[in-house]
Amino acid sequence: MDSSAVAAAAGVxxxxxxxxAASLVVWQVTEMRKTTYVSAFKAVYDMLQAEGIRQDRRFVMRELRIRNLDTWTEDDILRAERVCHSYDSVAIMCRNGFIPTDVVADSWGDSLRTCWSVLRPLVEKYRSDRGAPELWDDFAWLAGRATELHGQRQSR
Structure with a gap:
């Protein structure tokens, strides 16, 4: 074999x-991303499925849904705020790519849509009173994504 053939074979x-090696790196990155998503999903699941938060969401969806904001007690408002905080925290994780948004928007879609529709007047009041349009905006964004996914399913 001459040197050019050896060089060509070495190049190949x-x-x-x-x-x-590149394929293995891509595979490894993909698997690491899945592991990261699993960890993030577990954190989200634990946060949203904690019994106290579940009870607060149930209260919002069953009780506050049928009452005007001006009739809510201080305890009602505290429970509503906990729901806003929990969904806003999860939405921040979604919005920043720590967990796929559609996984959360699909898994908690009904609750997101319902809680947002009930709590929106409170959020808008706080935003107006405080001059803080960013207040719980990630919760609003995630509820909007849940609404979009629901609409897509309805149109199929």
Missing amino acids: ATAVIALV
Whole structure:
């Protein structure tokens, strides 16, 4: 074999090795991302499925839904705020790519849509009173995504 054939064979071998290495890196990054998502989902699940938060969401969806904001007691408002805080925290994780948004928007879609529709007047009042349009905006965004996904399913 002459030197040019050896160089060509070495070049091909190097290219194959580089391709295999790149494929392994892509696979490893994909698996790491899945692991990260699983950890983030577990954190979200634990937060949203904690019994106190579940009871607060149930209260919002069953009790506050049928009452005007001006009749809510201080305890009612505290429970409503806990729901806003919990969904806003999860939405921040989604919005920043720590967990896929559609997983959360699909899994808690009904609750997101219902809680947002009930709590929106409180959020808007707080935003207006405080001059803080960013207040619980991630919760609003995630509820909007849940509404979009629901609409897509309805149109199928």
